[in-house]
Amino acid sequence: MTTFVDRVELHVAAGSGGHGCASVHREKFKPLGGPDGGNGGQGGDVILVVDQAVTTLLDYHHSPHRKATSGKPGEGGNRSGKDGQDLILPVPDGTVVQDKAGNVLADLVGQGTTYVAAEGGRGGLGNAALSSARRKAPGFALLGVPGGLQDIVLELKTVADVALVGYPSAGKSSLISVLSAAKPKIADYPFTTLVPNLGVVTAGSTVYTIADVPGLIPGASQGKGLGLEFLRHVERCSVLVHVLDTATLESERDPVSDLDIIEEELKQYGGLGDRPRMVVLNKIDVPDGKDLAEMVRPELESRGYRVFEVSAVAHTGLKELSFALADVVAKGRAAKPTEEATRIVIRPKAVDDAGFTVAREEDGLYRVRGEKPERWVRQTDFSNDEAVGYLADRLSRLGVETELMKAGARSGDGVAIGPEENAVVFDWEPTVMAGAEMLGRRGEDHRLDEPRPATQRRRDKQAERDEAEKEYDDFEPF
Template sequence: MTTFVDRVELHVAAGNGGHGCASVHREKFKPLGGPDGGNGGRGGDVILVVDQSVTTLLEYHHSPHRKATNGQPGAGDNRSGKDGQDLVLTVPDGTVVLDKKGNVLADLVGQGTTFIASQGGRGGLGNAALASARRKAPGFALLGEPGEARDIVLELKTVADVALVGYPSAGKSSLISVLSAAKPKIADYPFTTLVPNLGVVTAGSTVYTIADVPGLIPGASQGRGLGLEFLRHVERCSVLVHVLDTATLESERDPVTDLDVIEEELKQYGGLEDRPRIVVLNKIDIPDGQDLADMIRPDLEERGYRVFEVSAVARTGLKELSFALAGIVAEARAAKPKEEATRIVIRPKAVDDAGFTVTYDEHEEVYRVRGEKPERWVRQTDFNNDEAVGYLADRLNRLGVEDELMKAGARAGDGVAIGSEDNAVVFDWEPTMMAGAEMLGRRGEDHRLEAPRPAAQRRRDKQAERDDAQREYDEFDPF
């Protein structure tokens, strides 16, 4: 049964925003008290949070589909809908978030670090929020926006100061067990370690973490064996420790050749050239192991490596190794720049940026309008309500969409699509839409909500209507 997972594909969906409410206030002796529809609630976000007590992505391997709750719709009497509850997903320290194309979206390091993986939809405005001096009684409300849905990839890169690398059965697990309190599985056959083991070491006043990286064999950087899965776990380390087996029983292998092979795999993987290296000659408690260590040590030191002879079984040479690693880790920490406060990067839009584009799609034979505002307005529109459609027409006209369509060569009857190819609203364009108010009347103006006119004024208006009707009849009568 799988107990360690360091890479998963996660399908996250934020909550939808609640719809706004179209309502008119009513009470005794005041049946038409004005619009009082409340706004819809915001949809919940999907948020990733680093929790250092979590060490694996196993939970998301079994349950890769996650969704936040929706916002509630608004109600009458100016009652706003309840916001959807955010869905918080805990991830291990060192988790990298990528999109399906491999682009890095976030690198989550440090307890409590958060990233909004999926944004909840906005709640729709109720007709009370849409009312104005010109639009006193809107008979519509805006719909809530759908929550963002996306597929992301989570990769775990172990956060460790020291990484132990070497052939299977070189003694990495044994070494980490005696340097720290970690209790990895240990045996004398290849690939005993199937997951990175992490331990905490205290050397004087320095406390550092140490991890053994399993599965490095020739071809690991190209996917052979388990190496490619776990090479990412050495990326964050401050120092690489080559653990060489001086008591290998394989005639075609020797410690120096093992070192060259592992170095070549690290070179092929890339990005680790600047890390300091230490060589540990392990298993010197075996007579042949000590002899081989004495033989190859001068060659390794000539190459510039610091060499330590240890025995994980006899526990010799461990103190010197531990303090040497602590010194390198302390230097690396001191050399790192101090973490700066979170910076807000402001990218102002160009002066001539209209916020949308109009292009002609020859394949679909439509003029396609793309932009954050027009696409959001379309999502908020209830197309079963003529007044809401007219309101959308007015908004698009004020934004300048009508003018840009004319400049692009659109003519009456041409198809216009607002949105992407797979999710667009398509309609036949009529230039008269630039005067949406003329199409549907003066939307939102209800004479019943206006102040009462004096009786004399009402009589004069009534007489004027009769005179106009008589004049039209006289002009029409051919006799």
């Protein structure tokens, strides 16, 4: 027997981007033909897709960890790495995606609706893509960005037009079995129904779905019985139908008190006050049930309810009920606003948005946060001095150094780029040119230039160092 699961916690991980390649083209009589390292492939996304054939979250209950494939690294000869494959996760219609704090991220309704739960990492650039007129032969490449990680909660809310609610053994399962082709479990003991059952009903030209929600008892909204576990399945329904037992053997119960108790639970749960209600007095095939139904009907009608007397066993009053439900469903569908064309919302960045922030923390550490600086740090191979210098150049051009000075940072102060759990921390030294410029002009391989005497090359390099040191000594950041 298939187990019904309507709430799971899912841990998704997108694929990481492949690393770029640092390579130099070589062939006979041309040992230094220029950089030819290819780019790394993109990491695969994790995508949730609504599939009408899926009715439960059981697969994710047994296997909650899902990961997309990573991109392949680039290779020499300008060969880019292969992109990682997206991981498609089918989910039932009506699945709500939340974070662990309970914030709704997406409400997936309708066949084919998608949500990207985790984005794949960007592939790193190879040294061929990093080369330029100034940087002819980069001796480094960028690393791939790690894929996104996210812990999400999937919660299924049944998509149905009509919800049958009531006490256990009130006859909800029997009613849905005769109104539709659904075959729920039926027995003469409470809590026979352990999962919501769905049936499709055709009444004239209207076709609608009806849901049999597991029985409610007093305190259901606080978790007693199965109520809190399944009350979410009535949230999307257009009409609520109270199925009241007129042949109960419990002396302290009667249809009116049952109705009051269930209404109070629905009120405590919240969000259902605007749904139209109907009342079905079931089991009138029993002599005492018929008499009790006739007694309580005036009271229920005086409260504004539309009341139907039926017998699921004897098939009495079903046609009238079916067409009445179809009429309410049709009116509800007509009242819904027509679907609007998809709108694209453009939110341009503010003219003064630098793309990053610099904040001083209580311990004196300066923390830099921003999509670009954090991504650049993740893409940097810190074992390569030239790559570190390239990162310094990028941060300088973005304006990070200027903002640090405005925030009061001094030489030797600690600076962290990224969140606390995954930050790169270093001692800041303000410079005119990025620090690695002191070591020479990065990415320039003089072997690609016209031959120069060794003595001249040494003099030129020493002159560049002297000029850089002079500019550094003359620079006053404050």
